[in-house]
Structure formats: structure tokens, C-alpha cells
Amino acid sequence: MAGWSVAIDLTREDEGSPTFVRIARAITDDIRRGRLRAGDALPGTRTLASSLGVHRNTVLAAYRELFAEGWIASEKARGTFVAVEIPDAQPRRFSAKAALAREIAARPGYDVVGPVARERGAGPLALAAEARMRVPLPPRRAASIAKDTVMTLGGGVPDVRLVPTSELARALRRVLRRNAIEVLSYGDAEGPLALRRAVAKMVAATRGVAASEDHVLVARGSQMGVDLVARTLLSPGDVVAVEALGYRPAWEALRASGATLVPVPVDGHGMDVGALERLASEQPIRGVYVTPHHQFPTTVTLAPARRLRLLDLAREKRFWVLEDDYDHEFHYEGRPVLPLASADVHGVVVYVGTLSKVLAPGMRIGFVVAPVPVIERLAATRRLVDRQGDHLLATAIAELVEEGELQRHIRRAKRIYSERRARLASLLEAHLGGILSFELPTGGTAIWARVASDVPVDAWATRALDEAALILQPARQFAFDGKSRSFLRVGFAQHDEREAKEAIRRMVSVLPKRGASR
Secondary structure (H helix, E strand, C coil), rough: CCCCCCCCCCCCCCCCCCHHHHHHHHHHHHHHHHHCCCCCCCHHHHHHHHHHHCHHHHHHHHHHHHHHHHHHHHHCEEEEECCCCCCCCCEEEECCCCCCCCCCCCCCCCCCHHHHHHHHCCCCCCCCHHHCCCCCCCCCCHHHHHHHEEECCCCCCCCHHHHCHHHHHHHHHHHHHHHHHHHHHCCCCCCCCCHHHHHHHHHHHHHCCCCHHHHHHEEEEHHEEEEEEEEHCCCEEEEEEEEEEHHHCCCCCHHHHCCEEEECEEEECCCCCHHHHHHHHHHHCEEEEEECCCCCCCCCCCHHHHHHHHHHHHHHHHHHHEEECCCCCCEECCEEEEHHHHCHHHCCEEEEEECCCCCCCCCCCCCCCCCCHHHHHHHHHHHHCHHHHHHHHHHHHHHHHHHHHHHHHHHHHHHHHHHHHHHHHHHHHHHHHHCCCCCCEECCEEEEEECCCCCHHHHHHHCCCCCCCEEEEEEHHHHHCCCCEEEEEEEECCCHHHHHHHHHHHHHHCCCCCCCCC
């Protein structure tokens, strides 16, 4: 672009960021402000390096960063230019009828202590002690295979190799240097103030949820958030509606607090809210657990009309909606749909999210957003089981959020995962086209594939583990009734091209004979 020059002062000290990152940030800022527009040419690396007084390799590193995040593109004939579609797509309301809530309701739209607990005169925690002892242990068959030979095509786990470890290490060092006493001492059960503020800003800016730090509790992952909600809001005998195909660990957390779970059918538009309404007319419901953004495991998005009716039904029947938005960041086509919590004017939604899916499963950082009275009770429950989280890690991640490092990582990961999604789809079509059929998901980290009816899908998964050291996830693992269904959930996020090809090779090598016993 003629006359453009990057606005940056490299003489100013900035201990937290390498020079190439500062250059990349400055160019990104100019794109956002409109100083650079889609299609505008950027100067060559030598020219820009000379104008900034830095080594050409520094500018090359900055351009690589911008390319990875999707801000710029390059072609042999044209050089380097601003991408036509920049990565900061704003989310959209799920319905024109769903007005954004200007703030989170001061009081919840349901009874924090349910009718069962009131009738028995005991708190949910005391009543649930025996029920929690009945949680079945997960299967451990895969433990017998050497870890370095096992591959998984299930779930959709993030690739931990993409974690910005250098930036995280610098943030940890800064936090220890500035706030060692604070982060290494006892702190708030709700989580460190810095991360609660960062999460509140993040969900307001990217998800339309008008939260303040007082509406946020930081947990050790979204699973802990679900468990705290269950321990706090449930008593044995309470009825909770769940998706008939869904996330079993959440079900077990709800069951552990004594809930009776009732499955609601799921179709191509998410949970069947009409069926839920019929259920609610037949018996009192205490809560609903739902994954509306990318339904787990099918990846479909809950339809707008169903979202509106679910919120209205919760208000009418005074039950809570536990919205698990476990992978909101990973959306590859169009604008992501705002969560239910964005339109919750009556305080019926308890919103759970996670940064573990964004970063790495070993970094246990999740959060709950809810009315203040609910957060206060969740914090009281948390003090009994965990006292507080990892304040050092949480405060360091807060710095990454505030500095924009987390958003840069998300943009980079989205680009890579989008490419891996396309690659896995191509491999499946090339090698298993007559066996699997699927629609490319608009987001998430996995493909939900229908298996040909004459292929015994459960036998396929068993053979894959026993003979090829490959973990597959058939639909039975997600089915409330435990029955077999001709579907597989196939993850694409954690494998690069070489690994994906090897996983598909193993998958094909153990394909059962068609028509064999299931």
C-alpha cells in the first residue's frame, strides 16, 4: 500500500514480547483500524527490515506469525498482502428475536435450593455423599498398550504442540517476579481477580455475555465447573434432562450428586426442545444440561427457535440450564453463534467454558458464569473440595489474555485446525468413501461420521485397539441407553498430516468384513 509505514517504536523497552511479535501486533492493529485494507500489498521483508532497522529474519518471523493467524496471505506473482477475510469475525445473535442481555440477572430465575432438599431439610452436599460413591470408573483397556505406539482418532483433543510455551514461560516469570507472595498464598475460592476480570472481558467481547468479575468463578477445567454446579444445585431425587447422545463425564457428575437423568432426543438441529417441553409438563425438572454451540458428540448447532423456546421454558418452569460451551473458539465458517447466556435476561443459564481446550488438556483452567448468588454458593462448595485453584498459572494466563497472546494463539490454532479438518475429510473420502459419510462441521475439533449399516462399528473399534493400537470412538460411548449406533466421532485437531495418514492407514487395516456380526 503506497505511503503506508508500520507505526511502532522499537526503541521502547518491552520485556514481555520479542521484536517480531511487536511488529506483528503493530501490523494487526493497522489492519483493524483500517490503515491497511483487504488486498493491500505489504512491503517486502528487506524493505520493511531496512525501514525498521532490524534484521530481515525478524520481519520474516513477524510475517510468518501473521500468516499463521490468517491476517496476511502471499502469492508468487503478487507478493505479500492483507488477507481478503481477516480472522476477527464477530459472533452473531442466534435469533433476531433474542435481544442481548444488558447484564447478568441479579438473582437466578430458579430456586438455588431445590424442592427435594427443602422437603428433607438437608443441604444438597450432605444428601449426595452416598450417591457420589457409585460413580463407575472409566475403562482402562488401552493402558496395556505401550503409550508411544497408541494413536487416537477419537474425541477431538487439541494439539499441545501449538501451545505458546515461550510466551507462557515469560508470563509465569513476570507473575513470580511481581506477585510471588500473592499467587503462592491462599486466595479467593472464586479464582484470582486478574483472570476473573479477563474472563469477564473475554465473554463480553466474544460471546455477548455481559459479565463482571463478580459473575465469574475460575475452576480446574469445565468438568470441575459442571461438578461444582451439580454439588451446589442438586439433591438426590432431582430430575435433570440431558441430551440422549452426550458427554458422559458430565452425566456422571450430575448422577454423583444424586440426580435422576432423563434423556432428550437429539437430531440435526440439536436437542429436541419440543420433547423437553413434553417432559417438563409430565414431571418437575430441576435442570437441563446442554451443549448448544457444537453439540457433543454430533457437532450440530442448536436451532434458533429451539434456543428461544428453551430459555422461555426455563423461565416458565423455573429450572436452570447448564450451558457447556466447551469449544466456542473453534469455528471455521461464517460467524459463530452467540451462546444462550448472551440472551438470558431472567438468570436461568449457568454458563460453563474452558481454556483447557484452547491451550492444552493438562492446563486445567475452566470457568463458570452465573448470577452472583449462584457464584457465591459455588465458591462455598469449592472451599470444601479444593479450597482454591492454581493461582500462579491462572494469573499468568490472565496476562496472556490481557496482552492479546491468547487471541493470537486461538487465531493460529484455528487456521491449523481448519486445514486439518479439510485434510482428514479428504483422507476419509479417499480411503473410506464407501464406508463413512458425513457433513463437514462448521466448528469444533471432530467429525461425526455415519458408518455404513453393514459394517459392525463396535467390532471395528475393538479390532482397532487390539490389533492396530488405534482408539476409535463409536456412538455407543456417547449413547445414554448404551446401545450401538452406526456412527463414529473422528477427531482432526491433534494430528499433523503424517500422523493423520498413519491413523487412517491403521483404521483401514482393521476394517471388519461387511455384514459381519456387530
